[in-house]
Amino acid sequence: MTATAPAPATALRAARVPGDGFHEGPRVLRRLPDTWEERPYELFRLVPLARTIGARIEGVDLSRPLTGALRAELDRALLEWKVLFFRAQHLTADRQRAFARHWGELETNPLLAAGSRADVVRFDKGDTANPTFENVWHADVTFRERPALGAVLQLREVPPSGGDTLWADMAAAYDNLSREVKDRIDGAYAVHDFIPGFARFTPPERLAPFQEVFPPVEHPVVRTHPVTGRRTLFVNASFTTRIVGMDRDESDRLLRHLFQQAHVPEYQVRFRWGPGDIAFWDNRATQHYAVNDYGPHRRVAERVAIAGDRPY
Numbered sequence: 231m232t233a234t235a236p237a238p239a240t241a242l243r244a245a246r247v248p249g250d251g252f253h254e255g256p257r258v259l260r261r262l263p264d265t266w267e268e269r270p271y272e273l274f275r276l277v278p279l280a281r282t283i284g285a286r287i288e289g290v291d292l293s294r295p296l297t298g299a300l301r302a303e304l305d306r307a308l309l310e311w312k313v314l315f316f317r318a319q320h321l322t323a324d325r326q327r328a329f330a331r332h333w334g335e336l337e338t339n340p341l342l343a344a345g346s347r348a349d350v351v352r353f354d355k356g357d358t359a360n361p362t363f364e365n366v367w368h369a370d371v372t373f374r375e376r377p378a379l380g381a382v383l384q385l386r387e388v389p390p391s392g393g394d395t396l397w398a399d400m401a402a403a404y405d406n407l408s409r410e411v412k413d414r415i416d417g418a419y420a421v422h423d424f425i426p427g428f429a430r431f432t433p434p435e436r437l438a439p440f441q442e443v444f445p446p447v448e449h450p451v452v453r454t455h456p457v458t459g460r461r462t463l464f465v466n467a468s469f470t471t472r473i474v475g476m477d478r479d480e481s482d483r484l485l486r487h488l489f490q491q492a493h494v495p496e497y498q499v500r501f502r503w504g505p506g507d508i509a510f511w512d513n514r515a516t517q518h519y520a521v522n523d524y525g526p527h528r529r530v531a532e533r534v535a536i537a538g539d540r541p542y
Contacts, residue, residue, distance in 0.1 A: 252487075257406045257496050261399075262310060263458050273303050278311070283399040283516065284499025285311040292319045292329050292508060301332050308380070309458055313397045313499065313511035313518075320506035321384060323350050323532060330382040330510075330534045337378060337537045339371065341428055341440060345532050356528040362431060364522040367398065367492040368468035370513050370535060373424035375447050378513045379538035385503040385531050392524035395509065396500045398517045401460040403491035404452060414484065415451040419474045420465050422447050427468030448474060451488070453541045455514055462515050463491060464541060492517045514538065 261282040262268065275288040285307065290300070308314055321329070323346045330336060336349040342362070345352035353362060370378045383395075404412075423446040428437055451473060453464035467489045473481040491497070501509060511518065513535075 252490050257494065259402060259496060260405055263460055266458070271303055271307065273300050276307055280499035281496065282402050283312045283397055283497065286315045286317065290316060292316055292321055293325050296329070296332055308510065308512055312399055312515045313509060315501055316508040318504060318506045319384070319508045321508070323347060326382055326384055326532065327534050330536050334379055334536045337535050339535070341424065349534055351533045353531045356526065363427065363468065364520040366468055367489070367517045367519045368427065368466045369517050372422045372449060372466060372469045373444055373447060376538050376540050378535040380511055380513045381533050381535045383509045383531055383533040385505060385507050387528055387530035388503050388505050389524035389527035389529050392521065393529045394500055394502050394521045396498050396519045396521070397511055398492040399497045399515065400462040400464070400492070400517055401515055402497045403494065404461050404463040411487065418451040419448045420451050421471045421474065422449055422469045423471050424469060426471060449541045453514065456539060460515065463488060465489065466517055
């Protein structure tokens with residue numbers, strides 16, 4: 231019997247996508263460190279909203295002082311889920327501040343409008359209001375030597391549609407970088423500066439007096455979370471200007487690639503707000519994106535931020 235010769239392979243034309251482009255395809259979605267021991271929550275019900283990030287907490291009244299046990303369990307939930315949501319809490323500014331102070335001292339931000347207290351930032355947005363940090367992925371105040379540990383945001387007035395906020399898990403973003411990119415950024419430092427982010431919506435004469443207050447700082451491109459030990463991607467499109475030791479073109483190309491990682495849907499959770507809702511997020515592990523799609527309606531939010539430590 232004569233064997234049939236194999237059919238010739240079909241020749242394909244040469245084709246490639248840019249080497250530093252956006253990866254498409256399956257991703258590793260690891261919510262916790264490999265050594266982390268999970269335990270059930272005993273003092274509330276936790277409802278996951280996405281695979282690695284975001285959970286709703288039920289059965290907790292934040293208008294009442296936290297016990298030590300409840301604070302500890304909420305802290306564990308924050309570390310495990312990166313952002314926690316509490317529906318219809320309707321806290322006064324002082325109660326919101328008191329809740330946040332369980333995690334540390336509160337910081338002020340003279341570059342943003344204050345609410346009833348100096349450490350309460352108020353975002354009051356309507357059709358004619360000035361833009362702020364919307365429509366851009368960022369982590370808060372990375373231009374400080376000690377960026378915020380986290381923040382507690384409450385919606386005072388909610389538009390009839392739109393105005394959602396998204397958060398991205400930057401540990402998942404780091405996990406899925408290529409080996410080549412990890413090798414280039416592990417041990418690298420980047421410069422963070424308040425001017426690029428604020429210059430989008432603030433005139434130069436208002437920013438100039440703060441240049442000496444907030445000089446550029448350097449932080450690791452890959453941060454180690456001080457509690458979980460997770461490696462997290464710690465650059466963002468609002469404040470990171472260049473990677474130390476690289477020429478400008480190389481730094482720009484690499485930063486564009488790293489900034490893109492927050493845009494991956496698998497790393498994200500999206501929250502539709504209701505009046506009095508609270509979001510409490512870990513600024514060391516996440517970036518967030520406020521969606522400005524609600525004009526001409528009004529959206530009013532108040533935020534308190536918790537002082538953090540120096541990234542390493």
